Amino acid sequence: MTRAGQITWVGQSARLPAGAEGLEAVDLGGRLVTPALIDCHTHLVHAGDRSAEFEMRLLGASYEDIARSGGGIHATVLATRAASDEDLLAQSLVRVDDLIAEGVAVIEIKSGYGLTIGNEIRMLRIAREIQNLRPVKVITTWLAAHAVPKDFDGDQDAFIDSVVIPGLRLAAAQGLVDMVDGFCETIAFSPAQISRVFDEARRLGVPVKLHAEQLSDQKGALLAASYGALSVDHLEHLAPEEASGLASAGTVAVLLPGAYYMLRETRLPPVGALRAAGVELAVSTDCNPGTSPISSLLTAMNMACTLFRLTPEEALVGTTRAAARALGLAGEFGTIDRGARAELAVWNLTHPAQLACRIGGSPLNRRITDMRGR
Ligand code: DI6
Numbered sequence: 001m002t003r004a005g006q007i008t009w010v011g012q013s014a015r016l017p018a019g020a021e022g023l024e025a026v027d028l029g030g031r032l033v034t035p036a037l038i039d040c041h042t043h044l045v046h047a048g049d050r051s052a053e054f055e056m057r058l059l060g061a062s063y064e065d066i067a068r069s070g071g072g073i074h075a076t077v078l079a080t081r082a083a084s085d086e087d088l089l090a091q092s093l094v095r096v097d098d099l100i101a102e103g104v105a106v107i108e109i110k111s112g113y114g115l116t117i118g119n120e121i122r123m124l125r126i127a128r129e130i131q132n133l134r135p136v137k138v139i140t141t142w143l144a145a146h147a148v149p150k151d152f153d154g155d156q157d158a159f160i161d162s163v164v165i166p167g168l169r170l171a172a173a174q175g176l177v178d179m180v181d182g183f184c185e186t187i188a189f190s191p192a193q194i195s196r197v198f199d200e201a202r203r204l205g206v207p208v209k210l211h212a213e214q215l216s217d218q219k220g221a222l223l224a225a226s227y228g229a230l231s232v233d234h235l236e237h238l239a240p241e242e243a244s245g246l247a248s249a250g251t252v253a254v255l256l257p258g259a260y261y262m263l264r265e266t267r268l269p270p271v272g273a274l275r276a277a278g279v280e281l282a283v284s285t286d287c288n289p290g291t292s293p294i295s296s297l298l299t300a301m302n303m304a305c306t307l308f309r310l311t312p313e314e315a316l317v318g319t320t321r322a323a324a325r326a327l328g329l330a331g332e333f334g335t336i337d338r339g340a341r342a343e344l345a346v347w348n349l350t351h352p353a354q355l356a357c358r359i360g361g362s363p364l365n366r367r368i369t370d371m372r373g374r
């Protein structure tokens, strides 16, 4: 039962509370109904194409080799800076529409391909504009600490002092920042540098999350947990014994099997240890032009099952309840409970396993939504 876009009662129709008789009933024909899906980690606002790097990697170059030689994130930074607002928005909406066709109602979108204060803020502004155009809620994340632009000559600290921190202050003052993220990696930023960014986020009262332990073990996940991070993301190189530290901080582990797949990684995130420690597992596309050019959350769910051995139910929790928690939206989205927003997905299916099993096409029957897009 819903009123004004909120779920007011959940149960069997035989037990409907008094006063429900006057409400409109919708017969869903016995179909599977889930909370509308949540993609909790994307870089979907960007321009350009990196398929040439895909070919280079297949010929033997590593992601790090390409990044160090000026490709990778830098190639997308150049394309994104060069695109007009209209073009950047139009290219991004194609990916948003792919997600919407699969029942996605909430999308997190990171900056990180601008790397100047103006261009980072422009990315977040365009990300926010999407929710005026489509029936989705957008959560925006400041990820200026993604790569060091060429003109800083590898001086990460100078970049943090002159772009990441002052830009964060400015973007937050404009109400554009829901969360702060960083890329903690040998080719990006050290834990000490990330903690300088997180200190500023804390001063501003903005929650944090971190790309951690994707390509190597930098101990970024525990650093993020010490700041009460909403999530730590990737985690292929997380030491299994560190799972309990994430559990006690209530930090969600966001699994990104699309990046694992595209980079042809072989080291698996320690899913068993995370599960045993009681860490909530979310699943997301990591939609980006380099390491995860994927705008299908159902495909990411399939990969989480086939590659990381999640159960289909875990994959569904990972794109609903756990994904909501990773965005600070627990209780509001990602669950069919009293008080939650009435954002639902109706599927031409009868069992959650069918959602994660199939690749290609969308089994979405309809969304039940209170959101409006133009
Ligand atoms: N990790 C990722 O998977 C993306 N960013 C990051 O920090 C990849 C970004 C890219 O290669 O464009």
Ligand code: FE
Pocket (backbone or CB within 6 Å): 041, 043, 211, 286, 288
């Ligand atoms: Fe990412």
